[in-house]
Amino acid sequence: MRRSVRDEGFAEIWDDEIADAYDTPGAGMFAPEVVGPAVARLTELAAGGRALEFAIGTGRIGVPLAAAGVPVTGIELSGPMLRRLRAKAGEETIPVVVGDMASATAPGEYTLVYLVFNTISNLLTQAGQVACFRNAARHLAPGGCFVIELEVPDLRRLPPGQGAVVFGNEPGYLGLDTFDVLNQRIVSHHFTFDAGPGRAARLTRSPHRYVWPSELDLMGQLAGFALESRHADWRGTEFTGESRSHVSVYRLP
Template sequence: MTGEDGYFGERVARRYDESSADMFLPGIVDTAVDVLAELTGTGTALELGIGTGRIALPLSQRGVKVRGIDLSRAMVARLHAKPGGSAIDVTIGDFSTAQVPDTFSLVYSVFNTITYLTSQEAQVACFRNVAAHLQPGGRFVVEVEVPEVRKLPPGHKIVPLYSSGTQWAFDVYDMSTQSMTSNYIEIENGRGENHSIPFRYVWPSELDLMAQMAGLRLYNRWGGWTRHPFTHESAKHVSVWEKPGY
């Protein structure tokens, strides 16, 4: 059961930056922001699932006007509490359907956020919503992992993520529905807590078809923010689709 903030309520939000600390390292953030700033150009950008502002804040510090959509008020409250965060306008809602009264030269979704939409229908709707918010010639950028199903031995459905004396995490895959859950167990002060977050994993070719259905065309695909080639061994991809100009 989830509250109005979905799976990123106060309990998750208050620890999000700390638990994802590796993703906040300057070498990771700056490389992504370099690409996004270049693709935005002199226009404006919209982030889907803006969260606590890991990417939006440094991108706005580059002089890019950034807006956001996010379901979690708890996450957005932390963004707005950070220096410069109050200047970023955020629409509260589901980014597959929420409307923002503007159009953009860039819409982007990073760090697997597209997979928080847990049905194919919602992911298709997201592409259509993005297309409606893009200016002619605008681009949609998605950073997402390639599904790790090659790690599954025959007959198994669990992929371990990490373990320690007090923390364990693992993903559970359902190959028949392309659904998965990330499960986290933590013991603190002798008390155990666990939470699970559902996802729908999606293949690059499937995303391309969703883009085509929304009237977008593939502009480029890389194996990461350094723009190295995407290959059959790539663990993730950064894909860019473009809305044709008039």
């Protein structure tokens, strides 16, 4: 699946069935060429200190980051996702606080807080997203940084008068986004088709609030951050008007 939902009452989307199928070791978002650059950049930004991951999930980034020598703590709302993480790393290796990333508090102070894979869009109001920035600031030591990986809203593919577009079409799967441009909402519809006669389909939906980079910067300012850098990916590729995603680093004074 392209996106994830864990917050603001949507923890139930991440049930046991979804959590058990979430990890795709060595492929997709778990591929070494995807995970490796993210872990390398986050290790650099942690600067020898502790890291806190909001919505740590099954540990796609947190587990290899801890293995690289960065002390990692997580916040996670979904019990089934946390159960998958615990199959990889115990509480003594990666402590996790169960709660909402916009309000839950983890003990201690950190040099790095981070959110990956569009997760801030799981918070469905602007106020909730601002609260997430403020929660990150509360956990950071002076000079610490908050890192967000996020898609750039791709409304150019939405023709006037049309409210839905297909974003994925492959054997056994169809992905469809519906847009509410007034409220900056997207609902991603994931259709999975069984093999064999009848081709029974299973539908899951995940709602999101998309954020423009300029709006994200203002949220950072409201929480006391200044934008330090923005790149198109974890490797440091230049961010341009054609970039479809960004990795933004916000720094406290």
